[in-house]
Amino acid sequence: MYKAIAAVMCVCFLVSCESNEEPESSKTHSHAAAGKTEQKSGKAKSDKPAKQKAEACYQINPKTFAVERLDEQKDKKPIALLTIDDAPDQHAADIADKLHDLHASAIFFVNGQFLKKDENKKALKHIHELGFMIGNHTMTHQNLKNLSEQKQREEIAGVNQAVEKVIGEKPAFFRAPFGSNTEYSDRLIQKEGMVKTNWTFGYDWDQKYQSKKALTDITLNSPYLQDGANILMHDRKWTDEAISDIVKGLRDKGYTIIDPKAIKRP
Known part of the structure; x- marks a missing residue:
């Protein structure tokens, strides 16, 4: 009897972790609709990132930055995390829609510098309302190792403040430009309650792969595409064009694209 109950509980845990890849919001939005005047949501601002509502099923390995399951079972489908840097510039909202x-x-x-434009603020709000998680990629995309501690604080805390003004909460994840973290930035992002999130591989920055076909092919056939892949992509035209085929190709290969809401956070 107890074994049967335990088995049911285990199945429920697996379903809650990996059966639903859809972002939290089930509302239907269009990018055009994001440009309409928004009513105030009345959300209270918080000094911390949004609280973790989903059950924590995964963690980011602090050394390899691969995604790891928190449970012990190894016989499940391989998993991958999708990430989009340099948002919201010209294509992030379209990528989010797809x-x-x-x-x-x-x-x-x-990148906080993009939030100086009202249209980009609307794009960020749209992305968030679709249910996607938001991360911090600094204000001006500088190498943190070349900056003083004060400048690093401005680069990181400035984005948190700018994002909070738009969506009512601070980013839950942090990615340093060029993957270049410092001891000071590590302490600061921990204090800010964010998860340090570099990547395991990505190609859309490389000129050789800046077309739909080339980017799709290399992403799906990379030797670095393994269970726990943390895939780096950017707000770029060719990424926008390739994203649907990349998602379909990953699923054809048996990958589950995880919901970052289920990643363990501080």
């Missing part, structure tokens, strides 16, 4: 249509989740990492 991912949402495919019920695929991702983290969108924000």
